[in-house]
Amino acid sequence: MPRLTDARKELRRAQITEAAVRCFSRNGLERTSIADITAESGLSNGSIYAHYRSKADLVQASAHAVLAKRAETLGDYAASDTPPDPDELLARLISAIDPAEARVGVQTWGEATTNPAIRGIVVDTIDRMRAMVHDCVMAHLVKVEHLDPAEAQEQVIPIAERLMALYLAELLRTSLQSSTEETES
Amino acid sequence: MPRLTDARKELRRAQITEAAVRCFSRNGLERTSIADITAESGLSNGSIYAHYRSKADLVQASAHAVLAKRAETLGDYAASDTPPDPDELLARLISAIDPAEARVGVQTWGEATTNPAIRGIVVDTIDRMRAMVHDCVMAHLVKVEHLDPAEAQEQVIPIAERLMALYLAELLRTSLQSSTEETES
DNA sequence: CAGCAAAAGGAATCACTGCTCTGTTTATAG
DNA sequence: CTATAAACAGAGCAGTGATTCCTTTTGCTG
Numbered sequence: 001m002p003r004l005t006d007a008r009k010e011l012r013r014a015q016i017t018e019a020a021v022r023c024f025s026r027n028g029l030e031r032t033s034i035a036d037i038t039a040e041s042g043l044s045n046g047s048i049y050a051h052y053r054s055k056a057d058l059v060q061a062s063a064h065a066v067l068a069k070r071a072e073t074l075g076d077y078a079a080s081d082t083p084p085d086p087d088e089l090l091a092r093l094i095s096a097i098d099p100a101e102a103r104v105g106v107q108t109w110g111e112a113t114t115n116p117a118i119r120g121i122v123v124d125t126i127d128r129m130r131a132m133v134h135d136c137v138m139a140h141l142v143k144v145e146h147l148d149p150a151e152a153q154e155q156v157i158p159i160a161e162r163l164m165a166l167y168l169a170e171l172l173r174t175s176l177q178s179s180t181e182e183t184e185s
Numbered sequence: 186m187p188r189l190t191d192a193r194k195e196l197r198r199a200q201i202t203e204a205a206v207r208c209f210s211r212n213g214l215e216r217t218s219i220a221d222i223t224a225e226s227g228l229s230n231g232s233i234y235a236h237y238r239s240k241a242d243l244v245q246a247s248a249h250a251v252l253a254k255r256a257e258t259l260g261d262y263a264a265s266d267t268p269p270d271p272d273e274l275l276a277r278l279i280s281a282i283d284p285a286e287a288r289v290g291v292q293t294w295g296e297a298t299t300n301p302a303i304r305g306i307v308v309d310t311i312d313r314m315r316a317m318v319h320d321c322v323m324a325h326l327v328k329v330e331h332l333d334p335a336e337a338q339e340q341v342i343p344i345a346e347r348l349m350a351l352y353l354a355e356l357l358r359t360s361l362q363s364s365t366e367e368t369e370s
Numbered sequence: 371c372a373g374c375a376a377a378a379g380g381a382a383t384c385a386c387t388g389c390t391c392t393g394t395t396t397a398t399a400g
Numbered sequence: 401c402t403a404t405a406a407a408c409a410g411a412g413c414a415g416t417g418a419t420t421c422c423t424t425t426t427g428c429t430g
Contacts, residue, residue, distance in 0.1 A: 005427085005428075008427085009377095012377090025298075026299070027299055028295070028296070028298065028299040028300070029295075030215035030216075031215075031299065033416080033417055033418080034417070034418060034419085035416095035417075035418095038380095043378075043379090044378055044379045044380060045378095045379075045380060045381090045418095045419090046377085046378060046379055046380065046419095046420085046421085046422095047377060047378040047379070048378095049418095049419070049420080050376080050377050050378070051377090054418080054419080055417095055418065055419090103298040103299070106294050106295055106297075106298050107295040107298055107299075108295075109291050109294060109295060109357060109360070109361075110213070110214075110291055110292040110293075110294060110295020110296065111213070111295065112291075112360075112361055113210075113213065113288040113291050113292055113360045113361065114211070114212055114213040114216065114288070114292075115213070119361055122361060123361055161351075162347060162350075162351065164354065165347075165350040165351045165353070165354035166346075166347065166350045168350070168353065168354050168357060169349065169350035169353050169354065170350075172294060172353060175294070175297075175298045176294075176297055176298065176304055176307060176308055188397080188398075188404095188405065188406045188407080190397085190398075193397085194407095197407085218386080218387055218388080219387070219388060219389080220386095220387075220388095223410095228408075228409090229408060229409045229410060230388095230389085230408095230409075230410065230411095231389095231390085231391085231407085231408060231409055231410070232407060232408045232409070234388095234389070234390080235406080235407055235408070236407090239388080239389080240387095240388065240389090
C-alpha cells in the first residue's frame with residue numbers, strides 16, 4: 001500500500017504548519033489565504049488538503065504547535081532540579097519569547113474568544129503552564145528557601161498567578177511591537 | 186442645509202458601533218459581515234456606509250469605543266482624592282469588566298498584531314492606562330502610606346507594572362469563558 | 371522493477387461579502 | 401409648510417478565497 005511513510009508525512013505536516021505560522025504572524029489568522037500558505041510552503045493548493053481537512057483544521061494545528069512549543073520551554077525549566085527563583089524563572093521565560101510566535105499566540109487568544117476548538121487549546125495550554133509555574137515556585141520555596149511545605153502552600157498561589165500574569169503581559173507587549181520588521185529565526 | 190443635527194448623527198454612529206460590538210463579541214471581528222451589523226442595528230447596508238467609510242473604519246471606531254470606555258473607568262478611580270490601595274484598585278477594575286467587552290478587547294489585541302491602525306489604538310490606550318495606574322499608586326504611596334516621594338518613586342514602577350499585568354490577565358481569562366451564554370447588560 | 375495508491379498540482383467552482391448605486395423617505399432650516 | 405440635501409433601503413456588482421475535482425507524479429511494497 002504505497003503512501004508516505006509516517007515520518008515523512010509528519011514532516012510534510014510540519015512544513016505546512018511552519019509556513020502557516022509565518023503567514024499568520026505576518027497577516028493574521030483570517031487574512032491569510034490558503035493561496036498564501038501554498039506560496040510560502042512551496043507546495044500547492046491541493047496538496048495542503050491532502051494533509052489537512054480544512055483551513056480551520058490547519059489553523060487549529062498551527063495554534064497547537066505554537067502554544068505547545070511555548071509550554072515545552074517552560075517544562076524544561078520546571079524539570080530542572082535546581083528550581084530557579086521566581087524572578088529568574090520569569091526572566092528566562094521572557095527571554096525565550098520569539099516575536100513572530102508571540103504574534104500568532106496573541107492572535108489565537110482573539111480567535112479563542114469565538115472559536116470553541118481554539119479556545120480549548122488556549123485554555124488547556126494556559127492551565128498546563130500555570131500548573132507548571134506553580135510546581136516550579138513550590139519547589140523553589142521548599143528546596144531553596146527551606147519553607148515548611150504548609151507555609152509554602154499558602155504563598156505559592158499568588159506568586160504563580162503573578163508570574164503568569166507578567167508573562168502573558170510580556171507576550172502581549174512583544175506582539176504589539178513593530179510587526180513587519182523582524183521575521184526570520 | 187437639511188441634514189441630521191450633530192447630536193443625532195453621533196447617536197446613529199453610536200447605535201451602529203454598539204450593534205457592531207455585540208456582533209464582534211459573538212462572532213469575532215472578521216467573521217462579522219456588514220450584513221450581520223445591518224441586521225443587529227436594525228438599519229440597512231447603505232445607511233451604515235453613510236456613517237462609516239468602510240468596514241475597517243467601523244472596526245476601528247468600535248475598538249476605540251470599547252477601549253476608551255475601559256480607560257475611562259480607570260480614570261474615574263484615578264481622579265478620586267482618596268487613592269485606593271493597589272489591591273483594592275485592582276479588585277475594582279476587575280469587577281468593572283464586562284464579558285462581552287472583554288471579548289472584543291482581546292480580539293483587538295489579536296487584530297493589533299497585524300493592523301497598524303488598530304495597533305495604534307491598543308498601544309495608546311494601554312499606555313494611557315498604565316500611566317493612570319502609575320499615578321494612582323504613586324498617590325497612594327505618598328498620601329496614604331506617607332512615603333517619601335523619592336522612596337515612592339522607586340517602588341511605584343514594579344507595582345504599577347504588576348497591576349497592569351494582573352488586570353490584562355484577568356481580561357484574557359474573562360474573555361475565554363463561555364462566549365455564547367451571557368450577553369445583555 | 372513494476373504496479374498502484376496516495377500525494378502533488380492547479381484550474382474551476384461556488385458561496386460569500388464588502389461596497390456601490392438608484393431611487394425613496396425624512397429631518398431640518400427658513 | 402415647503403424645499404432640499406442628507407439619510408435610508410436594498411438589490412446588484414465585482415472580487416476573493418475556501419474547497420473540489422481531475423490529472424500527473426511519486427514513493428512505497430512485493
